[in-house]
Amino acid sequence: MNPTEGTPLLRACGLKKSFGQVEALREGNLIVNRGEVVAIVGDNGAGKSTFISCIAGALRPDAGEVFLNGNPLELGSIHAAMRAGIATVYQDLAMAPELSVAENIFLSTELRRRGIAGRLGLVDQKAMRARAAALMDELGITTLADVSAVAGSLSGGQRQVVAVARAVSRAGQLIILDEPTAALGARQSQIVLDTIHTMRERGLGVVLISHDLPRVLEVADRIVVMRFGRVVAEVAPRGQTVRHIVSLMLGEESAAKESAAS
Numbered sequence: 537m538n539p540t541e542g543t544p545l546l547r548a549c550g551l552k553k554s555f556g557q558v559e560a561l562r563e564g565n566l567i568v569n570r571g572e573v574v575a576i577v578g579d580n581g582a583g584k585s586t587f588i589s590c591i592a593g594a595l596r597p598d599a600g601e602v603f604l605n606g607n608p609l610e611l612g613s614i615h616a617a618m619r620a621g622i623a624t625v626y627q628d629l630a631m632a633p634e635l636s637v638a639e640n641i642f643l644s645t646e647l648r649r650r651g652i653a654g655r656l657g658l659v660d661q662k663a664m665r666a667r668a669a670a671l672m673d674e675l676g677i678t679t680l681a682d683v684s685a686v687a688g689s690l691s692g693g694q695r696q697v698v699a700v701a702r703a704v705s706r707a708g709q710l711i712i713l714d715e716p717t718a719a720l721g722a723r724q725s726q727i728v729l730d731t732i733h734t735m736r737e738r739g740l741g742v743v744l745i746s747h748d749l750p751r752v753l754e755v756a757d758r759i760v761v762m763r764f765g766r767v768v769a770e771v772a773p774r775g776q777t778v779r780h781i782v783s784l785m786l787g788e789e790s791a792a793k794e795s796a797a798s
């Protein structure tokens with residue numbers, strides 16, 4: 537029997553993170569199974585990015601634990617999360633502007649030149665460019681003609697596409713996408729959604745943060761709603777309406793119940 541059978545791919549429990557007086561994340565709990573797309577929705581400032589940054593190692597939570605395949609993840613370390621197979625597209629799309637698209641995609645996983653040059657740590661630029669171009673091709677990305685262009689010269693949407701490609705090339709277990717389609721037009725958004733489907737089919741877990749609720753209803757297997765730093769609801773998309781999700785995000789339902797009770 538597979539020892540990880542029955543264990544969720546990702547389990548985050550009781551994550552908390554404050555910035556000074558601001559309790560950005562009061563209670564972060566999340567389960568993601570293999571081959572599952574879990575969307576996190578919530579109003580601006582609800583704590584979504586803080587939550588995923590704690591899982592991805594970009595922030596060290598003040599409390600809580602994260603398990604991947606049942607194994608505790610070292611917290612506060614992007615490298616530990618990456619080594620464990622978690623790849624993340626951050627909302628701010630952090631990229632090295634002076635490096636090329638190809639270098640950004642393979643940064644820190646650079647293809648080393650074989651032989652002595654490889655041992656000296658030289659990067660095989662040609663192989664890297666070819667792999668980057670092949671990856672773009674595989675993802676159906678055609679807006680970017682030249683993978684040797686520096687990242688600083690890209691448009692917002694092009695940068696977003698590169699960030700998604702980079703995460704796809706790295707994700708072994710879990711891919712986390714924080715607003716991956718915010719700057720994208722209809723066609724590029726569809727490419728990202730198709731990519732999410734492909735990741736799911738490959739058995740990866742996907743965490744998607746998006747304000748595009750109709751799309752979320754379309755693509756997610758489960759929707760987690762955050763409000764004021766807490767996970768307050770979890771719903772299946774089937775039969776849900778955008779209006780209901782919005783009311784959960786804004787806490788209108790509990791407010792209505794409270795006023796009905798008083």
Ligand SMILES: Nc1ncnc2c1ncn2[C@@H]1O[C@H](COP(=O)(O)OP(=O)(O)OP(=O)(O)O)[C@@H](O)[C@H]1O
Binds near residue numbers: 558560582627
């Ligand atoms: N580095 C930081 N320093 C101080 N406060 C922060 C920091 N990062 C986030 N916050 C605060 O924490 C709260 C949650 O922010 P977060 O970015 O997690 O929200 P979000 O749900 O991702 O919002 P959005 O939908 O706008 O991206 C906000 O009040 C924000 O101002």
Ligand SMILES: [Mg+2]
Binds near residue numbers: 585586714
């Ligand atoms: Mg955010």
